[in-house]
Amino acid sequence: MLFLAEMEVRLPPDMPAEHADELKAREREYSQAAQRDGRWPHLWRVAGRYANVSVLDVGSIDELHELLSGLPLFPYLDIRVTPLARHPNAIDRGESDV
Amino acid sequence: MLFLAEMEVRLPPDMPAEHADELKAREREYSQAAQRDGRWPHLWRVAGRYANVSVLDVGSIDELHELLSGLPLFPYLDIRVTPLARHPNAIDRGESDV
Amino acid sequence: MLFLAEMEVRLPPDMPAEHADELKAREREYSQAAQRDGRWPHLWRVAGRYANVSVLDVGSIDELHELLSGLPLFPYLDIRVTPLARHPNAIDRGESDV
Amino acid sequence: MLFLAEMEVRLPPDMPAEHADELKAREREYSQAAQRDGRWPHLWRVAGRYANVSVLDVGSIDELHELLSGLPLFPYLDIRVTPLARHPNAIDRGESDV
Amino acid sequence: MLFLAEMEVRLPPDMPAEHADELKAREREYSQAAQRDGRWPHLWRVAGRYANVSVLDVGSIDELHELLSGLPLFPYLDIRVTPLARHPNAIDRGESDV
Amino acid sequence: MLFLAEMEVRLPPDMPAEHADELKAREREYSQAAQRDGRWPHLWRVAGRYANVSVLDVGSIDELHELLSGLPLFPYLDIRVTPLARHPNAIDRGESDV
Amino acid sequence: MLFLAEMEVRLPPDMPAEHADELKAREREYSQAAQRDGRWPHLWRVAGRYANVSVLDVGSIDELHELLSGLPLFPYLDIRVTPLARHPNAIDRGESDV
Amino acid sequence: MLFLAEMEVRLPPDMPAEHADELKAREREYSQAAQRDGRWPHLWRVAGRYANVSVLDVGSIDELHELLSGLPLFPYLDIRVTPLARHPNAIDRGESDV
Amino acid sequence: MLFLAEMEVRLPPDMPAEHADELKAREREYSQAAQRDGRWPHLWRVAGRYANVSVLDVGSIDELHELLSGLPLFPYLDIRVTPLARHPNAIDRGESDV
Amino acid sequence: MLFLAEMEVRLPPDMPAEHADELKAREREYSQAAQRDGRWPHLWRVAGRYANVSVLDVGSIDELHELLSGLPLFPYLDIRVTPLARHPNAIDRGESDV
Numbered sequence: 001m002l003f004l005a006e007m008e009v010r011l012p013p014d015m016p017a018e019h020a021d022e023l024k025a026r027e028r029e030y031s032q033a034a035q036r037d038g039r040w041p042h043l044w045r046v047a048g049r050y051a052n053v054s055v056l057d058v059g060s061i062d063e064l065h066e067l068l069s070g071l072p073l074f075p076y077l078d079i080r081v082t083p084l085a086r087h088p089n090a091i092d093r094g095e096s097d098v
Numbered sequence: 099m100l101f102l103a104e105m106e107v108r109l110p111p112d113m114p115a116e117h118a119d120e121l122k123a124r125e126r127e128y129s130q131a132a133q134r135d136g137r138w139p140h141l142w143r144v145a146g147r148y149a150n151v152s153v154l155d156v157g158s159i160d161e162l163h164e165l166l167s168g169l170p171l172f173p174y175l176d177i178r179v180t181p182l183a184r185h186p187n188a189i190d191r192g193e194s195d196v
Numbered sequence: 197m198l199f200l201a202e203m204e205v206r207l208p209p210d211m212p213a214e215h216a217d218e219l220k221a222r223e224r225e226y227s228q229a230a231q232r233d234g235r236w237p238h239l240w241r242v243a244g245r246y247a248n249v250s251v252l253d254v255g256s257i258d259e260l261h262e263l264l265s266g267l268p269l270f271p272y273l274d275i276r277v278t279p280l281a282r283h284p285n286a287i288d289r290g291e292s293d294v
Numbered sequence: 295m296l297f298l299a300e301m302e303v304r305l306p307p308d309m310p311a312e313h314a315d316e317l318k319a320r321e322r323e324y325s326q327a328a329q330r331d332g333r334w335p336h337l338w339r340v341a342g343r344y345a346n347v348s349v350l351d352v353g354s355i356d357e358l359h360e361l362l363s364g365l366p367l368f369p370y371l372d373i374r375v376t377p378l379a380r381h382p383n384a385i386d387r388g389e390s391d392v
Numbered sequence: 393m394l395f396l397a398e399m400e401v402r403l404p405p406d407m408p409a410e411h412a413d414e415l416k417a418r419e420r421e422y423s424q425a426a427q428r429d430g431r432w433p434h435l436w437r438v439a440g441r442y443a444n445v446s447v448l449d450v451g452s453i454d455e456l457h458e459l460l461s462g463l464p465l466f467p468y469l470d471i472r473v474t475p476l477a478r479h480p481n482a483i484d485r486g487e488s489d490v
Numbered sequence: 491m492l493f494l495a496e497m498e499v500r501l502p503p504d505m506p507a508e509h510a511d512e513l514k515a516r517e518r519e520y521s522q523a524a525q526r527d528g529r530w531p532h533l534w535r536v537a538g539r540y541a542n543v544s545v546l547d548v549g550s551i552d553e554l555h556e557l558l559s560g561l562p563l564f565p566y567l568d569i570r571v572t573p574l575a576r577h578p579n580a581i582d583r584g585e586s587d588v
Numbered sequence: 589m590l591f592l593a594e595m596e597v598r599l600p601p602d603m604p605a606e607h608a609d610e611l612k613a614r615e616r617e618y619s620q621a622a623q624r625d626g627r628w629p630h631l632w633r634v635a636g637r638y639a640n641v642s643v644l645d646v647g648s649i650d651e652l653h654e655l656l657s658g659l660p661l662f663p664y665l666d667i668r669v670t671p672l673a674r675h676p677n678a679i680d681r682g683e684s685d686v
Numbered sequence: 687m688l689f690l691a692e693m694e695v696r697l698p699p700d701m702p703a704e705h706a707d708e709l710k711a712r713e714r715e716y717s718q719a720a721q722r723d724g725r726w727p728h729l730w731r732v733a734g735r736y737a738n739v740s741v742l743d744v745g746s747i748d749e750l751h752e753l754l755s756g757l758p759l760f761p762y763l764d765i766r767v768t769p770l771a772r773h774p775n776a777i778d779r780g781e782s783d784v
Numbered sequence: 785m786l787f788l789a790e791m792e793v794r795l796p797p798d799m800p801a802e803h804a805d806e807l808k809a810r811e812r813e814y815s816q817a818a819q820r821d822g823r824w825p826h827l828w829r830v831a832g833r834y835a836n837v838s839v840l841d842v843g844s845i846d847e848l849h850e851l852l853s854g855l856p857l858f859p860y861l862d863i864r865v866t867p868l869a870r871h872p873n874a875i876d877r878g879e880s881d882v
Numbered sequence: 883m884l885f886l887a888e889m890e891v892r893l894p895p896d897m898p899a900e901h902a903d904e905l906k907a908r909e910r911e912y913s914q915a916a917q918r919d920g921r922w923p924h925l926w927r928v929a930g931r932y933a934n935v936s937v938l939d940v941g942s943i944d945e946l947h948e949l950l951s952g953l954p955l956f957p958y959l960d961i962r963v964t965p966l967a968r969h970p971n972a973i974d975r976g977e978s979d980v
Contacts, residue, residue, distance in 0.1 A: 012307040013894040031187045044182035047943050048950040048961040061341050065281035068342040079342040084142035085261035089129045110699040111208040145261040146275040163733040163967035177734040183947035209404040227383045240378035243453050244460040244471040280338035285325045306503040355537050359477035362538040373538040379457035405600040423579045436574035439649050440656040440667040476534035481521045502797040551831050555673035558832040569832040575653035601698040619873045632868035635747050636754040636765040672828035677815045717971045730966035751869035770926035771849035775913045796895040845929050852930040863930040
């Protein structure tokens with residue numbers, strides 16, 4: 001089950017650099033683990049912004065919220081979620097519909 | 099080169115059903131041709147709306163506009179385009195970054 | 197799996213009354229069937245507007261879109277969907293979490 | 295009498311963790327008490343956000359404001375309230391219309 | 393129980409003048425009846441707009457919606473409703489709190 | 491001459507409680523004086539928000555601004571003002587049109 | 589007493605040219621009469637839009653609404669009104685504060 | 687003197703194709719004349735939209751409005767104008783600052 | 785050449801009162817000098833807000849930006865600029881079109 | 883390949899002046915280098931705002947993001963990017979289409 005998640009990062013300007021770096025390192029690990037286990041099939045940077053566009057593949061809304069609220073940067077993220085259904089014009093790509 | 103395109107369809111309420119059907123049939127063909135030749139790698143329906151979320155893969159902005167403005171439904175679409183860069187946390191999936 | 201759906205109805209002002217009445221009658225039947233089979237557990241009118249707030253209980257996003265796009269009034273609805281997760285402070289009400 | 299309340303939590307980024315934890319613990323107690331006594335029949339988490347969608351059942355607007363402004367997190371909440379009327383298509387569920 | 397209602401009138405530009413006049417005459421009667429029976433204690437024109445600001449005094453949300461949706465101009469109104477509670481700084485004016 | 495004023499209070503989260511309390515006490519006095527002398531005929535709380543809806547009755551725009559900018563909480567208020575004219579459908583209530 | 593009025597003109601695209609011309613001619617006369625009698629001290633065109641920025645000088649809000657709602661183009665105008673007070677830094681220009 | 691103009695084209699869906707074509711042909715001529723005489727130094731298409739981003743070089747605001755309001759498509763354009771000043775970091779390109 | 789400038793002042797809540805007072809005193813001087821030399825023909829307070837509506841009369845956009853960015857409060861101002869052209873219905877007032 | 887970038891600068895009000903000055907000096911150097919090597923063909927100041935309108939000429943979206951995110955002021959910028967295609971009405975200016 002796919003959800004589009006648009007995430008905007010808003011770090012407080014006075015956060016110490018080391019703290020920010022540590023958060024970002026943990027975010028990287030967390031995000032890559034979810035990419036590897038298939039829950040985060042797409043992750044793109046929005047050009048010119050500290051923001052990303054993601055597609056998430058989860059079994060339930062609870063799992064979606066658990067995944068997103070577990071992000072180390074979650075307290076500093078503004079996330080908009082859009083549920084994605086199969087499009088009638090989408091062709092069968094011989095694999096999952098991700 | 100990837101672009102997110104969010105498309106909202108707004109058909110005039112008094113468009114004759116046959117005309118709408120014909121446009122939609124042509125839209126389907128056009129869209130599926132672009133999916134097959136690799137320019138339209140992702141196409142999802144926004145749940146609850148006559149709208150889609152798409153990822154397009156083109157060689158230039160001119161090619162992007164040509165692809166979008168050629169859509170049979172283009173006069174009735176409200177399209178917002180977001181250029182997508184590679185995300186530093188994205189893992190290498192052993193294929194294109196689509 | 198629960199989704200909040202906020203629906204605004206926008207009938208064209210020149211729609212003949214009989215056509216509107218027929219659509220509304222079919223909408224009523226469709227909506228009540230979905231309420232009875234458990235997919236539409238809550239339906240409220242927004243005071244002062246031709247609009248509703250609904251909670252839908254479906255097994256997948258595709259089922260959600262099928263349910264919503266099948267509404268007889270769908271071409272005239274502006275629907276915003278919000279996925280709802282279980283809240284950590286919600287008490288167990290001894291029944292489903294609807 | 296039912297009201298939809300959409301609540302967004304915005305804690306100051308520099309609030310000490312212990313203070314936040316204490317507020318959240320009191321919020322939990324307060325919210326669960328209101329759920330148990332019937333004034334807060336529905337409470338859901340908005341997926342991906344530190345936010346909730348609630349339905350409140352109160353005898354008057356004054357009681358509604360008293361309930362909401364008594365929330366321990368109230369100074370950090372952005373709350374939008376929508377009054378809900380009975381929908382003419384709603385079926386009788388053999389209990390209150392909550 | 394008081395509600396602020398901000399109403400914007402949007403008549404279709406091609407509505408025949410006689411039809412508009414008839415609707416407005418019925419609106420006037422309806423509105424004045426509700427003013428006289430106490431359900432519509434305040435009615436002001438927004439300067440420069442075909443719009444009004446109203447305060448309504450009703451016993452329930454259902455009664456509020458019944459009152460508003462019964463307006464002859466209702467299909468052409470965009471109404472935003474705000475529930476009003478007693479303000480702690482409001483003085484006792486020796487009459488109802490309207 | 492009547493103006494609708496919608497006021498939202500935004501106190502800085504780090505304002506010391508005593509300072510806030512002192513401001514609120516002065517606000518109360520100031521507001522009640524203006525209610526008593528007739529310049530502030532209506533004051534309601536917006537349910538669920540630290541906000542109010544007011545109707546002010548002043549002799550000029552300068553007097554309106556003087557009244558509002560004199561509020562002890564003025565530096566923390568976001569105020570939107572709407573000039574109110576007599577509505578042609580308003581009935582004569584045998585007193586001022588407030 | 590001064591009010592800023594920002595007016596946007598939205599003529600229906602299918603209004604016959606003669607009707608539009610006649611409305612515009614009457615608008616011109618009406619506007620120039622109000623300019624001459626001092627109620628409309630400033631009238632500017634917003635560059636690139638069928639819109640104007642005006643300053644109106646009236647004795648009351650009722651007079652303001654009468655002036656604006658009497659505009660021949662009023663049914664096609666979207667008007668936003670802002671009440672203007674004397675600015676403490678404004679110098680005395682040896683005439684009215686217009 | 688430079689102005690950014692962002693123009694969105696909104697043709698009525700029921701405009702006859704020949705009329706639209708004729709307007710577009712005249713628009714093309716008009717636009718190219720202004721490009722050639724130096725008043726319209728930049729003209730780009732917004733990818734995915736029937737819209738453009740333009741930079742105009744005129745001697746006065748009146749000339750700007752004359753240029754824009756003379757566009758054959760002007761009645762169907764939504765134009766937002768932004769005045770552009772020289773940027774202190776801009777390098778001297780050995781020609782005009784266009 | 786005239787520009788409408790709508791300025792909103794947003795002083796940080798923790799700015800020391802003396803610093804604010806000194807900035808405001810310099811703002812007053814600066815503004816009055818520009819009023820006297822003709823570059824700032826109109827300055828009004830927006831009723832109920834720490835904001836103003838101004839009309840500026842300058843020879844170029846660069847001069848406009850120099851004037852505005854030189855304001856002592858400039859770092860705390862949110863300014864929206866609208867270029868004003870002569871309105872075809874404006875009467876000749878026997879002086880400049882300010 | 884051209885992109886419009888609209889950048890708004892939002893420095894924290896408590897940033898020490900020396901730090902701001904140093905950032906601005908580096909921003910100037912960085913920006914001028916990109917102007918000289920052709921990646922930043924246009925840079926204008928938005929009159930009345932600490933903001934700019936830029937046109938960037940890059941070979942890919944990744945290069946665009948690298949250029950923008952490398953700006954010394956990037957953490958304090960709010961950037962909106964619009965991809966620009968060739969306009970069918972644009973004349974050939976005998977050089978690049980910048």
